[in-house]
Amino acid sequence: MDFDFSAILLGLTVLFGVVWGLDRALLYRRRKARLDAAGVEYRDPLPVDWARSLFPVVFVVLLLRSFVAEPFRIPSGSMMPTLDVGDFILVNKFAYGLRLPAFNNKFLDIGEPKRGDVVVFRFPGYLCRDADGHFQRIGGAEDGTTPATGADHACPTPLTPVPGQNWIKRVIGLPGDTIEVRDSQVVINGKPVASDELGPYVGNPQRAEDAELLYYGASVWNEHLPGENGKTINHLVARMPARMPTNPIPNQLVPSKVPQGCYLVMGDDRENSTDSRWWGCLPEKNLAGKAFLIWFSWQGLHTGGVAWKRIGTLIH
Structure with missing residues (x-):
């Protein structure tokens, strides 16, 4: 619920x-x-x-x-290895401006997301086209699953309401950027994003999230996103190309140029993240804040318990 x-x-x-x-x-x-x-x-x-x-x-x-700050719990593995399932994080609520509680209307503009920021936001819904060819945002397909990613992007009937969920992803594209994504390769404004392979993913096979990465032979990479004033934002990503093809950008619903007032976001677990590749850009009005700290981490009673080493980790 x-x-x-x-x-x-x-x-x-x-x-x-x-x-x-x-x-x-x-x-x-x-x-x-x-x-x-x-x-x-x-x-x-x-x-x-x-x-x-x-x-x-x-x-x-x-x-x-x-x-000031709001606590959230990470429910899925889409941001592994940066954020693990069971991580409890704090989110800076004033990083991108102050918003009215519940209504989320911004009344004081303080700043905007930067490339590489890990942001929490209200899920905007999947993109589809209605009978008149106009874009609509929906909660899912008629059976409650993710809408089709092939040739058929028609809206289901009746339209499924968008759930009021908080999601977390990393900002890859800023308004006005031209983004291309082919599998694990990201190209920003015509320049491929560099990355270095660090080695195979190491995890606990008893945990479902780790077991999937291990089963598909995931590897960990250090990705170098271009930031402001020549600065490079280094962060970890997991890649498992044997899992399944991912949606490219551009595609039938997502253009390569990021519209104004929007951000293109992706998960760090690149082959296991439902992100802008599937539902388009993130509207600025849906932002909730910037994740900055893991204050607790629980990996399950029989699969690790408290992950003491993760407590107090800053989120990059």
Whole structure:
């Protein structure tokens, strides 16, 4: 089930604030005067007492999660080897501007994503074409799976709503960039992205995510993305070309030039990531923040337990 914790916090903050505020404005004085006259020690009614006690706590948590840092848990292996399944991460919520909680509308512009940033965002939905040939965003195919990636990119009927999910990927293309992707080779503005092979992937075959990488003979590479002012952003990627062909860019739904107000994002597990190759660019309005720290990592009770070495790792 998809739910928006920020929306829940916002709703609770409003509820507790309204209960406490209305009581103080309309009922408190008369109730206190009545109890004082009766010689009874004053106590707030239980609902009011709860609202008064919880309002500041929930309000502070809402402010911290909305404007400072928000915790997330990595649920899939699409960002391996950078981020592992079970990593608990912190996301900088003010890196790309301040946004209203739950609504995600930006009200203060601070900065924009840079190439190489690992970003958390609201999943925008898959691209398809409706009966009139216009692009639509949908949650999936009629059977709930990823839409077809071959010749048939028609929208299913009825359209599937886009789920309210938080996803995480790495920024590869900025607005105005020309991007080409063929299997594991990325070309940015006509220049192939350099990378160095570090060796075979090493993992625990008892974990499903590791077992897949090992089964397909994955290798680990150090990729060198071009950054600002000649800076190079180095990060790890996993490649397993024996797994399956990946969607190229450009394709029938995704052009090579990144539109304004959009970013092209990819997972570091290049053959096992549902990313911009499949659903197009990431709209700026869907950004939630920049991932920067692994604060805890749990690899399963019987498959590693706490990954102590990953705790405190900065995300690059």
